[in-house]
Amino acid sequence: MPTTKALLLGRRRGRAVGLVVGFAGAVALALVAAFLAESTGVPTASALTDRLLPLLVFYAPGPLAAAGAYARCGGPACLAVGVVPAAVLGGFVLLGTVVGVPGINGGNPAIGDVTVSFAAVGVTSAFVGYCAGVTAVLAADLLGVGSGSRDGERGDE
Template sequence: MTTTEALLFGRRRERAIGLVVGFSVAVGAVAAVTLLASAVDLRPVATLSARTLPVLVVYAPAPIAAVGAYARCGGPACLAVGVVPVVLLGALLAVASTIGAPGVAGGAWVVELTGSFLIGSVASAFVGFCAGVTAALVVDLVGIRSDG
């Protein structure tokens, strides 16, 4: 498999799955803690996790996708780092608003919030993927082996 094929389509399926699932679990855990802390009225925890969640969803996909691209996990896995956690967050918010969790009002805002997070997260993952591919190609050009 050539370097370009490995970078675009991936060579390490297990590592790619671990990358996407691990990040999704982290986002889901922070979202669950935020909702739970809001429900039981733990203001410091709810405030901290509510401020951490947007940073985790929008900004964290870039470095994670960069590492995934450098490790040759492939473009689909790196872009999934931007999509899967936001879909998980949207599903969690939809379920919370459906069951009437305190502090979570139902309505179209769930779709709007998820859509805006999705745009930012996918853009962040794409930039990270491009940075990781560039780093891998530069390292290969210099002659240092980056593919194990």
């Protein structure tokens, strides 16, 4: 039962918060770099962000959620990883609109659709990754090579 509780609710809150906040920081940094590269017209930076931003937004939530499940961060933290790209994009657009940054149009109704699409893709990817991580934990525990302690699981580390 301790393994199930650790997988569902999480046992390592510090790692869970670090996973979500660290990923949010990486996405925000990549989004700001992409905006600055597009604003300045630097072709090499623009080419880099054209490859890095989709990698972080679409492909990273699944493996991060799997790693979070394996580290027993819990389901809520693993699924929150999927919402991070949409939340960062929404915050970036909201902040740019409020401050009045040229090139950021928060009044565009399509930006809401893009944000919802990012959230749907991210949460789906994170759910699949979380399921894969849980499967890996249970298989590893069954084989006796799991990341949990054999003589009792410890609390927050």
